[in-house]
Amino acid sequence: MSGERDGLGPGWIEVTGRTVEEATLVGLQRLGLAAAEDAEVEVLEEPQRGLLGVFGGRGARIRMRRRPDRLEALSRLALDIARAAGLEDLSVDSFRDEEGYIHINLKGPGLGRLIGRRGETLDALQYLLNLASARMPGRPERVIFDADGYRERRRQALEALAERVSARVRRTGREVVLEPMTPQERKIVHLAVAREEGLTSESRGQEPFRRVVVKPAPTSGRDGAAGGESPDER
Amino acid sequence: MQVELLKVIVRAIVSNPEAVKVTEERRHAQTVLLLEVAPEDVGRVIGRQGRIIKAIRKVLKTAGGPRAKYVTIDVVSR
Numbered sequence: 001m002s003g004e005r006d007g008l009g010p011g012w013i014e015v016t017g018r019t020v021e022e023a024t025l026v027g028l029q030r031l032g033l034a035a036a037e038d039a040e041v042e043v044l045e046e047p048q049r050g051l052l053g054v055f056g057g058r059g060a061r062i063r064m065r066r067r068p069d070r071l072e073a074l075s076r077l078a079l080d081i082a083r084a085a086g087l088e089d090l091s092v093d094s095f096r097d098e099e100g101y102i103h104i105n106l107k108g109p110g111l112g113r114l115i116g117r118r119g120e121t122l123d124a125l126q127y128l129l130n131l132a133s134a135r136m137p138g139r140p141e142r143v144i145f146d147a148d149g150y151r152e153r154r155r156q157a158l159e160a161l162a163e164r165v166s167a168r169v170r171r172t173g174r175e176v177v178l179e180p181m182t183p184q185e186r187k188i189v190h191l192a193v194a195r196e197e198g199l200t201s202e203s204r205g206q207e208p209f210r211r212v213v214v215k216p217a218p219t220s221g222r223d224g225a226a227g228g229e230s231p232d233e234r
Numbered sequence: 235m236q237v238e239l240l241k242v243i244v245r246a247i248v249s250n251p252e253a254v255k256v257t258e259e260r261r262h263a264q265t266v267l268l269l270e271v272a273p274e275d276v277g278r279v280i281g282r283q284g285r286i287i288k289a290i291r292k293v294l295k296t297a298g299g300p301r302a303k304y305v306t307i308d309v310v311s312r
Binding site for chain 1: 235238239241243244246247248249279285286288289290292293295296297298
């Protein structure tokens with residue numbers, strides 16, 4: 001029974017046993033794991049029966065490793081996708097936030113290719129990473145994917161925009177219609193406008209051309225809740 | 235480049251990654267990627283109203299290099 005060998009790769013151990021099941025049990029013990037779901041198992045050789053069922057038979061040979069946890073697996077997937085897109089020398093910073101979201105942030109040169117026009121590619125990748133997360137065993141967890149801090153930069157730009165537009169609406173007393181945005185982007189603008197005194201916002205039009213409209217709040221004393229849709233869309 | 239990219243993405247979202255095969259084909263002036271998946275995974279790469287395949291296309295287009303614009307993806311299963 002050999003331990004780690006050349007070519008096994010990080011974390012893999014090779015185990016033999018009379019049957020695959022027996023080898024798996026031994027491997028679990030060696031890896032310090034409680035259940036077979038915690039391990040990845042690959043059968044290298046099925047057991048072979050020898051003459052008369054005894055002589056010359058060969059046992060099973062398998063390799064096993066601890067199943068990478070979701071954060072690790074998703075980080076690796078993001079890097080694999082980037083590498084397949086021709087991006088090398090990237091680093092990944094991933095963590096779980098207080099609300100339980102998994103954040104995967106890629107850093108390095110050339111990431112514009114994964115961001116795309118107005119973050120469309122970034123959103124597509126985030127969607128695909130969420131599907132991958134949902135396929136993994138255990139309770140599903142949401143993923144927020146970012147490249148080069150794009151989402152944070154975009155949030156700051158949208159908040160600055162909301163501030164400028166708010167000032168203009170207040171000055172002129174007339175509503176301003178913004179460029180089409182994704183639901184996430186519109187939410188950032190709605191929240192920013194909600195912090196402004198005497199102004200309100202709503203969304204108009206159909207996806208993907210839905211736009212935020214910033215306008216003076218009705219003066220009837222009712223708060224912003226009058227008319228239109230809730231700004232708390234998602 | 236796109237072949238590898240398509241493989242990496244699709245293998246991560248299907249239930250049967252071993253069955254995923256991608257072959258490149260020239261049809262007229264177009265590059266067509268033939269994506270083969272297990273029958274039970276066809277829905278998982280297309281999605282409701284094509285939402286998943288649309289996201290995959292988007293990624294291949296922008297991330298797949300200079301020729302990526304002309305790529306079509308055909309989903310097949312055997």
